[in-house]
Amino acid sequence: MQKTIWRLSVTQLLLTILLVLAVTAIGRVFSFDIVNVALCYILPVLISAVLWGRAFSLFAAVLSVLIFDFFFVPPAFGFRPDDPRDFVILAIFLIVAVVTGTIATRLRNERERLRALASRLESIREEERSRIAREIHDELGQALTGLKIDLLRLSRRLTKDQEGLVGEIHAMGKLIDNEIQIIRKISSELRPGILDDLGLVSTIEWHLEDFKKRTEIQAEFVTTLEDRNLNRDLSTALFRILQETLTNVIRHAQATYVKVSIKEDAGDIVLTVEDNGKGIPDRAAFDPKALGLLGIRERALIYGGELQVTGSKGRGTKIAVKIPLREAQKHHA
Numbered sequence: 642m643q644k645t646i647w648r649l650s651v652t653q654l655l656l657t658i659l660l661v662l663a664v665t666a667i668g669r670v671f672s673f674d675i676v677n678v679a680l681c682y683i684l685p686v687l688i689s690a691v692l693w694g695r696a697f698s699l700f701a702a703v704l705s706v707l708i709f710d711f712f713f714v715p716p717a718f719g720f721r722p723d724d725p726r727d728f729v730i731l732a733i734f735l736i737v738a739v740v741t742g743t744i745a746t747r748l749r750n751e752r753e754r755l756r757a758l759a760s761r762l763e764s765i766r767e768e769e770r771s772r773i774a775r776e777i778h779d780e781l782g783q784a785l786t787g788l789k790i791d792l793l794r795l796s797r798r799l800t801k802d803q804e805g806l807v808g809e810i811h812a813m814g815k816l817i818d819n820e821i822q823i824i825r826k827i828s829s830e831l832r833p834g835i836l837d838d839l840g841l842v843s844t845i846e847w848h849l850e851d852f853k854k855r856t857e858i859q860a861e862f863v864t865t866l867e868d869r870n871l872n873r874d875l876s877t878a879l880f881r882i883l884q885e886t887l888t889n890v891i892r893h894a895q896a897t898y899v900k901v902s903i904k905e906d907a908g909d910i911v912l913t914v915e916d917n918g919k920g921i922p923d924r925a926a927f928d929p930k931a932l933g934l935l936g937i938r939e940r941a942l943i944y945g946g947e948l949q950v951t952g953s954k955g956r957g958t959k960i961a962v963k964i965p966l967r968e969a970q971k972h973h974a
């Protein structure tokens with residue numbers, strides 16, 4: 642772990658240096674004047690602030706001011722400006738660079754905080770669902786089963802002249818069975834217990850069977866994945882993503898066929914859902930108000946993954962979520 646962080650920082654440092662050198666090269670090749678060059682040097686500061694945070698933006702600012710001084714502030718190729726006004730320019734540049742870098746870093750941190758909050762809320766919601774599902778299933782389920790047993794006992798104690806009640810007791814038993822079924826359904830909709838017991842692949846199979854029954858849309862499932870590869874959080878995230886995409890197929894696609902595939906590909910886990918419906922319009926795919934798709938994208942992002950949406954009019958929609966397996970397992974191990 643330590644080692645990865647170190648390697649990451651070195652890469653980012655090198656990239657920062659590269660950015661600063663690129664600006665220097667452009668400034669020299671096009672012989673920019675001192676003010677324009679100063680403006681251009683803000684760019685590496687901004688980019689490193691947004692991508693990698695405060696330390697790198699400060700590094701970029703200091704490096705920029707040194708190189709800026711060396712190459713562009715007369716005398717060229719020296720660190721001692723001969724005009725005091727050049728000192729002022731350098732000082733102003735440094736201040737502007739640090740302030741811009743700080744603002745950009747703040748924005749970046751704010752975004753990361755929001756993302757972390759969303760992810761935390763999501764996992765709380767998932768825990769809550771599990772708990773409610775368990776309670777409904779265990780408490781209510783057991784109470785009803787108890788009631789049924791009592792009813793049976795009661796029916797055995799009926800005397801000859803009470804036989805008219807048998808039919809009624811039977812009907813009550815039926816009603817209780819029905820309720821038990823409903824409770825099972827509600828609790829498995831809240832959180833499919835099968836996800837914890839048998840894993841993602843079996844859960845998808847089960848969900849698709851149910852989907853076919855409910856919708857009359859043909860569904861096919863292809864997988865090369867072995868369940869033991871995935872931890873609970875990642876399985877849950879992928880299952881929720883699948884639920885949302887299938888809901889979209891029902892609600893928007895007007896499809897007759899959907900193909901779900903989940904595979905391991907070059908260290909990534911790739912979930913795709915393809916339908917043969919009307920095709921998602923580009924503007925819908927990138928609409929900031931499309932909360933379902935946004936949720937999918939954010940879920941993938943938590944695990945360092947990404948979402949791809951492609952649609953062609955009249956020929957269907959393909960949703961692909963790619964998550965780097967090793968990162969994901971590390972993330973929530």
Ligand SMILES: Nc1ncnc2c1ncn2[C@@H]1O[C@H](COP(=O)(O)OP(=O)(O)O)[C@@H](O)[C@H]1O
Binds near residue numbers: 925933
């Ligand atoms: N499989 C699909 N086929 C066609 N259009 C789709 C499909 N999935 C999503 N869309 C379009 O993308 C929009 C955004 O989807 P989503 O973010 O899930 O929001 P919502 O389902 O709440 O409308 C939908 O309103 C719909 O127009």
Ligand SMILES: [Mg+2]
Binds near residue numbers: 885888
């Ligand atoms: Mg939706």
